[in-house]
Amino acid sequence: MSRKSERLVNLTIALLATKRYLTKAEIFRSVAGYSGDTEAKDRMFERDKDDLRSLGITIELGSFDPLFEDEAGYRIKPERYQLQLKDLDALSIALLSQAAKLWREAALGPSAQSGLRKLRSIGLGADVDSIVEVTKSSYSAPEQLPDLIEAITSRHVVTFEYLNSQLESEVRKVEPYRLSNSRGYWYLIGRDAEKSALRTFRLDRFSSSINLSPKSDAFEVNLNELDEHEDNLFEEVNVATLLVRKGKSPALRNEGAISEYNAEWDKVEIQYHSTTHLLREVLWAGENAIILTPDDLRQTLIQSLEKVVTSHG
Amino acid sequence: MANQSAPMQEVARLLDLVPFLSTHSHISLKELAHEFGISEKAMASELTALSMCGLPGYTPYELIEIFFESGFVTINNHDALDIPRALTQLEVASLLIGLEILRDSAIGQDEGLISKIDRLISQMKSLLGGAIEVGDNPITAFQTIIEGAIAARKSLSIKYLSPVKDEATTRIVDPLEIRSERSHLYLVAYCHNAQSVRNFRLDRVQEVIESGSAVISEEVPNEENPQLTSVMIKVSGDQRSVSEALSTSEISPDGTVELNIFTPEWVSKAVIAHAPHLELLSPQDARGTVASAAKNILALYSS
Numbered sequence: 001m002s003r004k005s006e007r008l009v010n011l012t013i014a015l016l017a018t019k020r021y022l023t024k025a026e027i028f029r030s031v032a033g034y035s036g037d038t039e040a041k042d043r044m045f046e047r048d049k050d051d052l053r054s055l056g057i058t059i060e061l062g063s064f065d066p067l068f069e070d071e072a073g074y075r076i077k078p079e080r081y082q083l084q085l086k087d088l089d090a091l092s093i094a095l096l097s098q099a100a101k102l103w104r105e106a107a108l109g110p111s112a113q114s115g116l117r118k119l120r121s122i123g124l125g126a127d128v129d130s131i132v133e134v135t136k137s138s139y140s141a142p143e144q145l146p147d148l149i150e151a152i153t154s155r156h157v158v159t160f161e162y163l164n165s166q167l168e169s170e171v172r173k174v175e176p177y178r179l180s181n182s183r184g185y186w187y188l189i190g191r192d193a194e195k196s197a198l199r200t201f202r203l204d205r206f207s208s209s210i211n212l213s214p215k216s217d218a219f220e221v222n223l224n225e226l227d228e229h230e231d232n233l234f235e236e237v238n239v240a241t242l243l244v245r246k247g248k249s250p251a252l253r254n255e256g257a258i259s260e261y262n263a264e265w266d267k268v269e270i271q272y273h274s275t276t277h278l279l280r281e282v283l284w285a286g287e288n289a290i291i292l293t294p295d296d297l298r299q300t301l302i303q304s305l306e307k308v309v310t311s312h313g
Numbered sequence: 314m315a316n317q318s319a320p321m322q323e324v325a326r327l328l329d330l331v332p333f334l335s336t337h338s339h340i341s342l343k344e345l346a347h348e349f350g351i352s353e354k355a356m357a358s359e360l361t362a363l364s365m366c367g368l369p370g371y372t373p374y375e376l377i378e379i380f381f382e383s384g385f386v387t388i389n390n391h392d393a394l395d396i397p398r399a400l401t402q403l404e405v406a407s408l409l410i411g412l413e414i415l416r417d418s419a420i421g422q423d424e425g426l427i428s429k430i431d432r433l434i435s436q437m438k439s440l441l442g443g444a445i446e447v448g449d450n451p452i453t454a455f456q457t458i459i460e461g462a463i464a465a466r467k468s469l470s471i472k473y474l475s476p477v478k479d480e481a482t483t484r485i486v487d488p489l490e491i492r493s494e495r496s497h498l499y500l501v502a503y504c505h506n507a508q509s510v511r512n513f514r515l516d517r518v519q520e521v522i523e524s525g526s527a528v529i530s531e532e533v534p535n536e537e538n539p540q541l542t543s544v545m546i547k548v549s550g551d552q553r554s555v556s557e558a559l560s561t562s563e564i565s566p567d568g569t570v571e572l573n574i575f576t577p578e579w580v581s582k583a584v585i586a587h588a589p590h591l592e593l594l595s596p597q598d599a600r601g602t603v604a605s606a607a608k609n610i611l612a613l614y615s616s
Contacts, residue, residue: 005323009366009394012328017368017393030369055325056401083397084440092433095426099411108407110350115404117329117348121397123336132419132426141410146403152444153402167552167564180446181410205553250474250481250519276554283586285479286606290613302614305607307589312604 007033011048012057016081021062021073053216054154057081083118090124098132107141142186142203145179147210152176154216157193161208162201169207174199175219177226189229191219198229240278241292242268248288252281265290275300326351327363331377332397334388342384360386368393406445409437418457455521456491459500462523463488469502472520473513477579482506485524491515541573544580544599550590559583569594581606 014031015022024045028034034041049059058080063072088096096119100112144160151158158176161169174190177198181187186203243265244252256270272278279301282289291298326349333348334340340348346356360379367376367390378389400408416430462469472483486502489510498515548555548568556564564570574580581602584591593603 005320005327006362006365008324009327009363010369010371013366013393014369016396032369032371051321051324054321055328056399078396080399081396082399084399085436091429095412095415095430095433096408099408099415102411102414103407108403108410111401111403112407112411113350114325114329115400115408117333118397118400118404120348121329121332121336132415132422132430145406149403149406149445163553165551165553167556178444178446247480249479251476251479276551280558280586283588283610284476284582286582286585287609287613288479298614301588302611304588305585305611308585308592308607309604309611311589311592312584312600312607 003033007031007044008048008051012052012076015059015074015076016078018075021060021075023071023073025071027074083122085119088119088122088124093119093122093124095132103141107143107145111146142206144203144206144210145186147212148176148179148188148203151210151212152179155218155220156212156214156216157218158190158213159211160206163205163207172199172201174201175221177221189226198225200229238272238275238294240270240272240294240297242270242282243290243292244268244285245288249285252285252289255281267292279304323359323362326359327366328394328398330359330363331388331391331394334386335391335395338387339382339385342381342386345386357381400440402441402444405437405440409434409441409445412437455515455518456498458521458523459488459491463490468505468524470520470522470524471500471513471518474517474519476517477576477582481519483520486511486513541575542577542580542596544572544574544577544596545594546570546572546580546584547592547594548590549592555587555590558587585610 010032011027014027022030024042027045028038028041034044036044052059057076059074059076060080061072061074097116100116103109103112148158150156155175157173159171159173162172164170173193174188175193176188176190178189179186180189188201188203189198190201191197192199242252242256243261244258244267246264246266252268252270253266256268259267259269261267270278275297279297282291282301283304291301330349334345337345342353342356346353349356351359360381363377364379365376369375375390377391377394380387380389412430412434416427416434419427419430459469461467466487468485468487470483470485472481474481484507485505486500487505488500488502490501492499492501492512500513500515500518502511502513503509504511546559546569548564548570552564552568556570559570559572561570561572572580577599580593580599584593584603585606588607593600
């Protein structure tokens with residue numbers, strides 16, 4: 001056990017217990033572990049503040065009496081130090097334990113466990129192993145998730161290697177804004193430094209681990225821009241009309257509004273945002289689907305197939 | 314925590330030990346070490362360190378008191394630190410994602426539990442301020458049923474969207490295991506219709522019903538790959554999306570890739586679906602199949 005950990009614990013206790021702001025001089029005089037000349041102590045204290053912040057502990061700077069120009073001091077407000085969740089009962093704790101145990105050895109396992117430990121400190125017991133019947137396969141999350149969550153919440157710029165559409169690794173530098181999960185994939189949305197615009201990255205296309213720049217609070221999130229970006233991603237702007245053979249192509253049928261066309265075909269209207277994706281789905285259906293509109297989609301499909309006929313002839 | 318050094322992890326443990334001990338008086342050293350994920354020896358030395366900490370002054374009156382009584386631990390004089398610490402964002406996110414999975418698994422079970430989980434989820438979400446969003450989850454309610462059937466050696470009737478047949482078909486299968494590969498979950502099962510072992514992507518499974526009948530698949534045919542065909546494909550254009558769709562990362566620099574596949578019809582379908590970015594190089598006769606499949610589709614557009 002290093003003296004440093006003890007000093008940090010002692011500093012936390014002193015700043016939590018005080019009812020008023022403690023000046024640096026008072027801290028150096030009273031908290032165990034500060035040694036050397038004033039400059040050395042100052043450096044120690046600055047590092048300690050950063051270290052405690054990395055644990056989520058905020059040291060506030062303020063002065064006891066704003067009317068007097070007295071020296072600013074420091075304290076930790078108990079309301080910001082303590083567990084944010086109120087009114088938890090034994091059942092909630094039991095459910096949270098079960099949620100934490102789903103991770104087992106997966107990437108988020110250690111942080112789920114440390115979070116659970118804090119919750120169990122409330123002392124409600126509730127050590128029930130399973131209330132909800134759950135899947136036995138342990139859930140796996142991308143290994144980059146902990147680093148990215150850390151980077152998003154502390155606002156570190158990240159660099160990583162990413163596979164481009166030609167499967168080559170490219171170095172990307174990104175201000176990470178948001179992580180989201182959909183249909184089995186994790187996505188990072190952030191501002192790409194080089195392109196100076198928001199981009200979405202799929203985590204399974206990362207080809208390296210994440211490198212966090214040392215500086216925290218390195219950027220601000222532009223929420224309007226973020227919402228706009230996501231709207232553009234998920235807004236289904238285009239509509240295609242297809243004919244789908246009766247009893248066939250459940251995948252296409254699931255995506256659109258179906259109406260009767262004739263004895264052989266149904267008409268299906270599909271909203272889509274990715275031309276490539278829709279073309280691929282229609283082509284998977286082979287002779288069971290025809291694009292009626294839009295015409296450019298129809299032409300793209302015809303030209304693509306003509307190329308296939310030529311190359312395989 | 315993501316990139317926290319060992320000394321900082323120690324500090325976090327020391328701070329969390331205090332409120333934990335205060336509600337778990339007379340806990341055994343063994344249990345305590347297990348709870349905090351470190352060895353008993355390390356825990357004993359961290360407890361000793363904790364007994365050196367306290368309020369300024371650091372007289373016995375101000376120091377935290379730790380008692381070991383025949384392997385059991387008690388804490389005293391610890392008021393200032395006797396507060397469970399706030400959850401970090403990473404901890405909140407981990408618990409939140411766990412809760413989302415739990416809720417998906419709970420579908421069809423106790424309604425009261427589900428609304429309780431929902432309330433916890435919204436509490437957790439408000440702590441994150443929108444930085445992390447968990448959408449529809451890859452774990453489906455079916456998974457629980459399937460695992461139950463594997464354990465109980467039951468057969469299942471599944472409705473499956475077959476990309477090759479382009480139909481939803483109902484099959485009787487004997488489930489063997491659930492396997493995770495390249496971001497997708499697969500049910501590996503002996504399929505009575507195909508009379509061989511098949512992989513079913515779980516997100517294409519539409520319905521699962523226990524079909525009760527006795528399982529015969531204890532003797533699963535050993536030749537897992539009965540008729541594996543080797544095909545050569547040349548990829549142009551978007552190599553990444555092709556490699557993801559074909560579940561292969563072995564595209565050589567000139568764009569060719571060799572695949573070993575079960576169902577020859579599948580290759581022809583895949584080449585058409587990725588038109589015009591794929592060319593089937595071999596086997597030769599399958600090239601003709603691709604060309605005529607493309608012609609047949611084109612015929613639909615000329616009438």
